[in-house]
Amino acid sequence: MKETPVRIPHILSMADLSREDIEFIFQTTDRFREVGGRPIKKVPALRGKTVINLFFENSTRTRTSFEIAGKRLSADVINITKSSSSVSKGESLLDTVKNLEAMAPDVLVVRHPAAGAAQTITRMLKARVINAGDGAHEHPTQALLDLLTIRDHKKTLSGLHVGIVGDIAHSRVARSNILGLQRFGSKVTVIGPKSLIPLGIEAFGVGVSYDFKAVIGDLDIIMMLRIQGERHDRLPFPNLREYSRFFGLNLQLLQKAKSDVVIMHPGPVNRGVEIAPEVADAPYSLILNQVKNGVAVRMALLYLLSGTEE
Amino acid sequence: MKETPVRIPHILSMADLSREDIEFIFQTTDRFREVGGRPIKKVPALRGKTVINLFFENSTRTRTSFEIAGKRLSADVINITKSSSSVSKGESLLDTVKNLEAMAPDVLVVRHPAAGAAQTITRMLKARVINAGDGAHEHPTQALLDLLTIRDHKKTLSGLHVGIVGDIAHSRVARSNILGLQRFGSKVTVIGPKSLIPLGIEAFGVGVSYDFKAVIGDLDIIMMLRIQGERHDRLPFPNLREYSRFFGLNLQLLQKAKSDVVIMHPGPVNRGVEIAPEVADAPYSLILNQVKNGVAVRMALLYLLSGTEE
Amino acid sequence: MKETPVRIPHILSMADLSREDIEFIFQTTDRFREVGGRPIKKVPALRGKTVINLFFENSTRTRTSFEIAGKRLSADVINITKSSSSVSKGESLLDTVKNLEAMAPDVLVVRHPAAGAAQTITRMLKARVINAGDGAHEHPTQALLDLLTIRDHKKTLSGLHVGIVGDIAHSRVARSNILGLQRFGSKVTVIGPKSLIPLGIEAFGVGVSYDFKAVIGDLDIIMMLRIQGERHDRLPFPNLREYSRFFGLNLQLLQKAKSDVVIMHPGPVNRGVEIAPEVADAPYSLILNQVKNGVAVRMALLYLLSGTEE
Numbered sequence: 001m002k003e004t005p006v007r008i009p010h011i012l013s014m015a016d017l018s019r020e021d022i023e024f025i026f027q028t029t030d031r032f033r034e035v036g037g038r039p040i041k042k043v044p045a046l047r048g049k050t051v052i053n054l055f056f057e058n059s060t061r062t063r064t065s066f067e068i069a070g071k072r073l074s075a076d077v078i079n080i081t082k083s084s085s086s087v088s089k090g091e092s093l094l095d096t097v098k099n100l101e102a103m104a105p106d107v108l109v110v111r112h113p114a115a116g117a118a119q120t121i122t123r124m125l126k127a128r129v130i131n132a133g134d135g136a137h138e139h140p141t142q143a144l145l146d147l148l149t150i151r152d153h154k155k156t157l158s159g160l161h162v163g164i165v166g167d168i169a170h171s172r173v174a175r176s177n178i179l180g181l182q183r184f185g186s187k188v189t190v191i192g193p194k195s196l197i198p199l200g201i202e203a204f205g206v207g208v209s210y211d212f213k214a215v216i217g218d219l220d221i222i223m224m225l226r227i228q229g230e231r232h233d234r235l236p237f238p239n240l241r242e243y244s245r246f247f248g249l250n251l252q253l254l255q256k257a258k259s260d261v262v263i264m265h266p267g268p269v270n271r272g273v274e275i276a277p278e279v280a281d282a283p284y285s286l287i288l289n290q291v292k293n294g295v296a297v298r299m300a301l302l303y304l305l306s307g308t309e310e
Numbered sequence: 311m312k313e314t315p316v317r318i319p320h321i322l323s324m325a326d327l328s329r330e331d332i333e334f335i336f337q338t339t340d341r342f343r344e345v346g347g348r349p350i351k352k353v354p355a356l357r358g359k360t361v362i363n364l365f366f367e368n369s370t371r372t373r374t375s376f377e378i379a380g381k382r383l384s385a386d387v388i389n390i391t392k393s394s395s396s397v398s399k400g401e402s403l404l405d406t407v408k409n410l411e412a413m414a415p416d417v418l419v420v421r422h423p424a425a426g427a428a429q430t431i432t433r434m435l436k437a438r439v440i441n442a443g444d445g446a447h448e449h450p451t452q453a454l455l456d457l458l459t460i461r462d463h464k465k466t467l468s469g470l471h472v473g474i475v476g477d478i479a480h481s482r483v484a485r486s487n488i489l490g491l492q493r494f495g496s497k498v499t500v501i502g503p504k505s506l507i508p509l510g511i512e513a514f515g516v517g518v519s520y521d522f523k524a525v526i527g528d529l530d531i532i533m534m535l536r537i538q539g540e541r542h543d544r545l546p547f548p549n550l551r552e553y554s555r556f557f558g559l560n561l562q563l564l565q566k567a568k569s570d571v572v573i574m575h576p577g578p579v580n581r582g583v584e585i586a587p588e589v590a591d592a593p594y595s596l597i598l599n600q601v602k603n604g605v606a607v608r609m610a611l612l613y614l615l616s617g618t619e620e
Numbered sequence: 621m622k623e624t625p626v627r628i629p630h631i632l633s634m635a636d637l638s639r640e641d642i643e644f645i646f647q648t649t650d651r652f653r654e655v656g657g658r659p660i661k662k663v664p665a666l667r668g669k670t671v672i673n674l675f676f677e678n679s680t681r682t683r684t685s686f687e688i689a690g691k692r693l694s695a696d697v698i699n700i701t702k703s704s705s706s707v708s709k710g711e712s713l714l715d716t717v718k719n720l721e722a723m724a725p726d727v728l729v730v731r732h733p734a735a736g737a738a739q740t741i742t743r744m745l746k747a748r749v750i751n752a753g754d755g756a757h758e759h760p761t762q763a764l765l766d767l768l769t770i771r772d773h774k775k776t777l778s779g780l781h782v783g784i785v786g787d788i789a790h791s792r793v794a795r796s797n798i799l800g801l802q803r804f805g806s807k808v809t810v811i812g813p814k815s816l817i818p819l820g821i822e823a824f825g826v827g828v829s830y831d832f833k834a835v836i837g838d839l840d841i842i843m844m845l846r847i848q849g850e851r852h853d854r855l856p857f858p859n860l861r862e863y864s865r866f867f868g869l870n871l872q873l874l875q876k877a878k879s880d881v882v883i884m885h886p887g888p889v890n891r892g893v894e895i896a897p898e899v900a901d902a903p904y905s906l907i908l909n910q911v912k913n914g915v916a917v918r919m920a921l922l923y924l925l926s927g928t929e930e
Contacts, residue, residue, distance in 0.1 A: 036414040040358030042386070048660030050688060060390055061409055068360060068413050071386040076662070076691040080680055091888035095900075099681055099887060102911035103688050104656040267409060268401035280405075291412035346724040350668030352696070370700055371719055378670060378723050381696040577719060578711035590715075601722035 010122050010129040011301055013138045014179035022183060025300055026148055032303065033296035035072055046075035049106040049306050054096075055132070056082045056112045061267055061291070062132050062141075066109050069298035075306075078105075093117065094124060101125035106306040110134075128305035130298075136170045141301065142266055143176035145294040147184075149286050150221055152293070153262055157184035161218055163209075165191040165247055166225030166274055169198045173266045174225060178206055189215055192247055193237050212247050216257050223264045224249055224275050240273050250276035262286050320432050320439040321611055323448045324489035332493060335610055336458055342613065343606035345382055356385035359416040359616050364406075365442070366392045366422045371577055371601070372442050372451075376419050379608035385616075388415075403427065404434060411435035416616040420444075438615035440608075446480045451611065452576055453486035455604040457494075459596050460531055462603070463572050467494035471528055473519075475501040475557055476535030476584055479508045483576045484535060488516055499525060502557055503547050522557050526567050533574045534559055534585050550583050560586035572596050630742050630749040631921055633758045634799035642803060645920055646768055652923065653916035655692055666695035669726040669926050674716075675752070676702045676732045681887055681911070682752050682761075686729050689918035695926075698725075713737065714744060721745035726926040730754075748925035750918075756790045761921065762886055763796035765914040767804075769906050770841055772913070773882055777804035781838055783829075785811040785867055786845030786894055789818045793886045794845060798826055809835060812867055813857050832867050836877050843884045844869055844895050860893050870896035882906050 008021055017025075035041055051070040053063050063079065070077040080100075093112070100108065101124065109130045110118045115137035122129045133139045151157050162181055164174045168190045178188050182205060189207035190197055202208055209215040216222070227243060237243050249263065263275075263285045271277045280287060318331055327335075345351055361380040363373050373389065380387040390410075403422070410418065411434065419440045420428045425447035432439045443449040461467050472491055474484045478500045488498050492515060499517035500507055512518055519525040526532070537553060547553050559573065573585075573595045581587045590597060628641060637645075655661055671690040673683050683699065690697040700720075713732070720728065721744065729750045730738045735757035742749045753759045771777050782801055784794045788810045798808050802825060809827035810817055822828055829835040836842070847863060857863050869883065883895075883905045891897045900907060 038358070041360060041414065042358035048658070048662035048692075050661060050691075052684075060406070064362075064388055064390060064410070065413060067388055068386070071360075071388075072358075076688070078684055078687055078691075080684060092891060095887070095889050095891070096680070098908060099911050100684070102908040103685060103915050104661065104912070267405070269405050271402060271405070288408060288412040291409050292414070295413050348668070351670060351724065352668035370716070374672075374698055374700060374720070375723060377698055378696070381670075381698075382668075577715070579715050581712060581715070598718060598722040601719050602724070605723050 009305070010118075010131075011140050011305070012119050012122065012129065012131045014140045014143050014176045014183075015138075017140070017180070017183070019183045022144065022147065022180065025144060025297070025304065026151065028300040028304055029148060029293075029296045032299040033293070035299065036292070036295055041072050042074060043072065044074045045303050046070065046073035046106075046306060049073075049075045050078065050104065051075045051107045051109065051302060051306075052078045052080060052100055052105045053109045053132075054080045054100065054111070056110075056117075057133070058082070059111060059133070062111065062294075065291070065294045066130075066132065066298050066302075069295050069302055072295075073299055073302055075106075075302065093121070097121050097124050101127060107302055130301060130305070133172055135172065136175070137172055138176045138179075139172040139266075140176050141294070141298060142173050143180040144301075145290055145297045146173075146177055146223070146264060146266070147180050148293045148297060149264065149290045150262075152289065153286060154220065157181070157186060160186040160220045161189065162186055162221040162223060163189050163191050163215060163219040164223045164225065165212060165249070166227060167196045168192055168201065168225070169196050170228075171225050174223075177223065178204065189219070191215060193243070195237060212249075213253060213256065216253060219257065219261060221262055221264060222249065222257070223266075226266065226268065227270055227274050244273050248272075248274050248276065249279050251278050254279060264290060267291065319615070320428075320441075321450050321615070322428050322432065322439065322441045324450045324453050324486045324493075325448075327450070327490070327493070329493045332454065332457065332490065335454060335607070335614065336461065338610040338614055339458060339603075339606045342609040343603070345609065346602070346605055351382050352384060353382065354384045355613050356380065356383035356416075356616060359383075359385045360388065360414065361385045361417045361419065361612060361616075362388045362390060362410055362415045363419045363442075364390050364410065364421070366420075366427075367443070368392070369421060369443070372421065372604075375601070375604045376440075376442065376608050376612075379605050379612055382605075383609055383612055385416075385612065403430070407431050407434050411437060417612055440611060440615070443482055445482065446485075447482055448486045449482040449576075450486050451604070451608060452483050453490040454611075455600055455607045456483075456487055456533070456574060456576070457490050458603045458607060459574065459600045460572075462599065463596060464530065467491070467496060470496040470530045471499065472496055472531040472533060473499050473501050473522075473525060473529040474533045474535065475522060475559070476537060477506045478502055478511070478535070479506050480538075481535050484533075487533065488514065499529070501525060503553070505547060522559075523563060523566065526563060529567065529571060531572055531574060532559065532567070533576075536576065536578060537580055537584050554583050558582075558584050558586065559589050561588050564589060574600060576600070629925070630738070630751075631760050631925070632738050632742065632749065632751045634760045634763050634796045634803075635758075637760070637800070637803070639803045642764065642767065642800065645764060645917070645924065646771065648920040648924055649768060649913075649916045652919040653913070655919065656912070656915055661692050662694060663692065664694045665923050666690065666693035666726075666926060669693075669695045670698065670724065671695045671727045671729065671922060671926075672698045672700060672720055672725045673729045673752075674700050674720065674731070676730075676737075677753065678702070679731060679753070682731065682914075685911070685914045686750075686752065686918050686922075689915050689922055692915075693919055693922055695726075695922065713740070717741050717744050721747060727922055750921060750925070753792055755792065756795075757792055758796045759792040759886075760796050761914070761918060762793050763800040764921075765910055765917045766793075766797055766843070766884060766886070767800050768913045768917060769884065769910045770882075772909065773906060774840065777801070777806060780806040780840045781809065782806055782841040782843060783809050783811050783832075783835060783839040784843045784845065785832060785869070786847060787816045788812050788821065788845070789816050790848075791845050794843075797843065798824065809839070811835060813863070815857060832869075833873060833876065836873060839877065839881060841882055841884060842869065842877070843886075846886065846888065847890055847894050864893050868892075868894050868896065869899050871898050874899060884910060887911070
């Protein structure tokens, strides 16, 4: 099944992945995505392989997605979360990872609050590493599943105009998607209040708008980002209602959009803050398609990094 | 093996289950209960199926019971607990569940503090749902394992007199057992201080007693409920010692009971509060039989909801 | 494969294990240690067996090691940690364990803060028990993997001089290693400040030194123990820097050691406190060999206690 050698030993950043890499990953994903629809959702590709989910930040969604992906490939999946980790005893990331390496895992899936953590880890071990989110830096598997979802619905990844709306400055999802979309020649406009848009981001080839209403009519895809309500005290705008009024997506605002626009959100959704419930649940909302594609993309990545033919 | 179609798509409430349904579940359980005694405790019935344990309240006992049941059926079992859940990020139950649904689970086992949560969830997804406790409402798998344990020891579920002792007002175990026992024509008397017995409960066809000592001699089965010691400040009686004196089961009080009475408790037990250690550990105590039957009943339910013949 | 009957039903203490027992465990380990290096790290020896990791104290390292060992043997592995346990509801250890027993586990791996907890548990159940650390008492699987690591590098376990440095008074690792090393006729010297060395420990046949510098030149193996930085307020010495100055192992001090000395540490390491980073990462440091051997030793123990030939 693996007719092309894997060029990339780790999945750390969308910056590492060429258009050809991404297309190859999607070809592999296409072969795995039907597994989730079978009565018996299991293939033996990773039997006898050990996948460790090492999460220094909680994430039901991403951890569960990787865990299901690994188990459907017949891997042994081990979950390690921050609360149960030696980190609370003050062990360094270096030592935690070296110790896991000594247990001979095949793939380490890592989420960590520090940008570059996954990259740093690759220098310490032989196992393959997948970055499941490193601070505000990157979240490449999210971008891959987002790109796949767009391709499913627009039949192309080129020539599109994608708006990413919200806290661009702190979003690894925005960053990874910008890199991925640009690979295919799509245009990205980042949209949000000035306080949430990094200064000089135009230099990376993206458009910038502080006026969602003015730009929405140009967009083929709208990616809403989550407002971190739990960090409410650090919100860089007066309050959530004010944010929602200008940058939340509701039915009224959506009337100005193209008739074939589609809506995406990496989740978890703050209903009534960045997105109205009626929009999140509408037929043009691809939020659940994203989640579904997430399992398939992660199966493909785990397989490409460590799978064997039997 | 599955000669009767499953009439019930979800296990939400004992109120949904007819006497025939319950008997059919027990027939299936009888085929699985010997698996736990084998040297190789594993059957392939749920290979390639995904069971998600979604627990918004902690429960070692119930979660472990479902996890072991699922694994012995060869299912992939995913545990999600509240602490690791997106709920802490403010995501709604609706979104949490819809996201899991997009990952194509076959069965969702749900414990939630809100009455009706499991029922609500079924409207949102295609997966089968098992209610593992929803607030003070129901805990049907506990009632099923309790009924099975009674049947094992009394060779019938009809014509018995069952006393349920403790915090009836807040007990989903009491509620589910009352519904189940009534299906088979057994009589239930609820016993406790007035503050713990709901007003008007007689309308549901149960007897009521505020005097354990007076009624114990009539009972074939005594089900002791756990006093929530951890909610001590909200105890609706002066103190635990006072409660224990009037409604705790000890050897002295047990002398007034029938010679073939059996004692049950859903656990975890508060030794010395609602039940004396000598009673909990006596031969007529079925507490560990309940736990053992729990794994078998849950295997049967998982199988009936999602299993396939290979 | 199992040509010798297992003499020991549980692994509770190094005091229970004869030299022959330990050698037999190592022979079994030798057969399993290559499994971790295979492309398919899985053998069917424990298929259909249930291993429960019951951890009342957190430990990423030990729990993960047992979990990987169990899964590579094809066992069903269930993790129960204190936070998710009924213990928080006030259930006794007795009841927790009896309830698990009713679910028919084959092996219970137990870590508990109370000395003797694992031993106590064996009186309550039929399942095999492995002590994964009981208070300041014993940690026999750590000692076994330490002995194996020494044997790998010194080709013998006899006639060596091993220094154990640190908080001897509260270390189950020290205690188990002393017992194990003495079985093979090696000499142990415990080293640390007076406040951390139990009075009268010489009666157990070990040497005592309060002066690391004076004794280091005699040692073949140096085992550094972790200083519990997280219990800083209870440190029985002025401060960590003071401790580190007299009992930390750094390159300068190491110049006084034998040329073929090897360094061990049970982890997690406090770099810069009890051990300098350059020492922890040096070729003569066996820290990661210990971790690697840990998985193999635990596979052997799980197999010896519950495995079957198929």
